[in-house]
Amino acid sequence: MPKAGIIYNDVKPVACRTAQEIKDQLIDSGWEVCLATGVGGILGYSSPHSPVCHAPIDRLNPPGFDYDMKFAIVLGGDGTVLSAFRQVAPYGIPLLTVNTGHMGFLTESYLNQLPQALEAVLAEEYQIEERSMLAVQLYREHDLLWEALCLNEVVIHREPLTSMCHFEVEIGRHAPVDIAADGIIVSTPTGSTAYSLSAGGPVITPGVPVLQLVPICPHSLASRALVFANSEPVTIFPANTTSLVMIVDGNGGSYVLPDDRVRIQRSPHTARFIRLRPPEFFHVLREKLGWGLPHIAKPTSVELP
Incomplete structure (x- = not known):
């Protein structure tokens, strides 16, 4: 039985609801599904004289997330994506990142595109982009x-x-x-x-x-x-x-x-992003940060009096 994972932001009701819906859909399709929240990848802070309050890099993985997992879906914003990669990168698990936040600079898809995205992933119609x-x-x-x-x-x-x-x-x-x-x-x-x-x-x-x-x-x-x-x-x-x-x-x-x-x-370890289309970084810069957008109106030709 193939295995997939879902990591979601548990403070956002839409992410919680969508996580359960995807889990049910995958189980009906014959998949084993492991759920986890992004909390497990949150680093926390140490005090000045007691800094040892962390888990080693390779011990943040949630239960069931291992080398046998084919992929995982992340439901949240950029913070959840960062947390998810801290949890799964040591096992090389590729992530389909779905934006339920605001900026979503690191996310690949939106909630309204999720049915088509999931269909493409299950059909293995995607690429893997590795980030250092x-x-x-x-x-x-x-x-x-x-x-x-x-x-x-x-x-x-x-x-x-x-x-x-x-x-x-x-x-x-x-x-x-x-x-x-x-x-x-x-x-x-x-x-x-x-x-x-x-x-x-x-x-x-x-x-x-x-x-x-x-x-x-x-x-x-x-x-x-x-x-x-x-x-x-x-x-x-x-x-x-x-x-x-x-x-x-x-x-x-x-x-x-x-x-x-x-x-x-x-x-x-690398961050392995699932890309549903060839990565286009300049498009993301333009869409999310406004890079390269024209900001000065072009003059029109007018006849001077």
Whole structure:
């Protein structure tokens, strides 16, 4: 018996109702179905002196979600999609993402298109688009204190009411660099349209094998966004006396104390999106963010008096 999964946002009644409807439909078609909410992929926050409050990267999968699962359907917004990939990426489960939220930048389909989308998936009429993810780890001396799987970005920034931060950043084998700023962002191409875009970073198409580092409000005209190969691991050392805060995918994170270090590298796990048509990134940019839309009326030819 083939197996499918459904991950849904349980605070949205429409997602709860649709999840049950899809489950019943798949069971009637001879499928085994596992249901889970997006809560299992929520990272949570640690306290400054007790950061070990997380599950290892490969232990967030819901019951029944394993290598035998053919696909899973996600019902929610971008936050639910990010949470779902943290739960299933280690098992390579492809996700059909259905928007029940607002922006839905990461979603493939809408609720009113779900019957046709599900029909195409069951007929295996789709493509898989793989997006790179990051493994984020916080170390204190030699001890691993906190880790997470990341699809969009890692942000390390100052706490409220504290002064500017200083960072020492090592990228691969290259010489370390010093950055003075309110914080720094390390993002994937998928995350280039999220926080790093608002901080002045470039948009990067998903298939480019790079990462980018973007300082937040840097105190130097020379500190600008840097794009580098995603084969290069990044190690960040705080170079100030106050604690910092690390946020992963805008969801949860950990405090970073002065003697800690954060290591960020490309994960062996990828986010596998089910695409019902060939991926068209520029269309998504235009539809969701208004990129490339004409915003100045073209002059018409008129005769001057």
